[in-house]
Amino acid sequence: MVMTDQDIEQANGRMTALRQTGHAVMARYDEQRDRVIVSLQTGVEITFPPHLAEGLSGATAEALSEIEITPSGLGLHWPRLDADVYVPSILQGVFGSRRWMAQQLGAQGGKARTDRKASTSRENGKLGGRPRKHA
Structure with missing residues (x-):
């Protein structure tokens, strides 16, 4: 891909x-x-909290303490973790890639306990439900 002067000016x-x-x-x-x-x-x-950001969850305090700010001020970098966070995204509540965020939201939804979810599970059970695991 060739970058023109106009492309650079726009960026x-x-x-x-x-x-x-x-x-x-x-x-x-x-x-x-x-x-x-x-x-x-x-x-x-x-x-x-660091566990909200992609690449920071489970990191040691020592690794989390070493933060570099990019020259533009728009990025944060943790060199020991090879993790990056985009500051404008943080302001929007986005703490990782689309795929990672989808996984986080899916995990939260799977943990949700509602009356409707329990009722649906019981109804599915009446239809045979999930096959039982055999030891």
């Missing part, structure tokens, strides 16, 4: 617009609260 324009909505100027991990804290140039501070 720089998009980056400038994104930076105006908020870019990171400081990021750290608070081990006591188990939170990643991101300070934006607007004065807003965002905190989130």
Whole structure:
């Protein structure tokens, strides 16, 4: 793919617009609260538990404490984990790739316990349900 000067100018324009909505100027991990804290140039501070972000779940405090901010301020990078988080996505509540987010939401839905889900399960059981496991 060939990049033209116009392509580069357009990309720089998009980056400038994104930076105006908020870019990171400081990021750290608070081990006591188990939170990643991101300070934006607007004065807003965002905190989130690391298990919400793709690539950070289960990481040691030492690995989480080493955070790099990209030169544009739009990205956070954890070198020991080879994990990246896009700051504009955090502002939208998106903490990973589409596939990863879908897996997280699916797991939450599977854990949900509602009367309707229980009723449907009972009805499916009357139809034979899931085959029993044999030891």
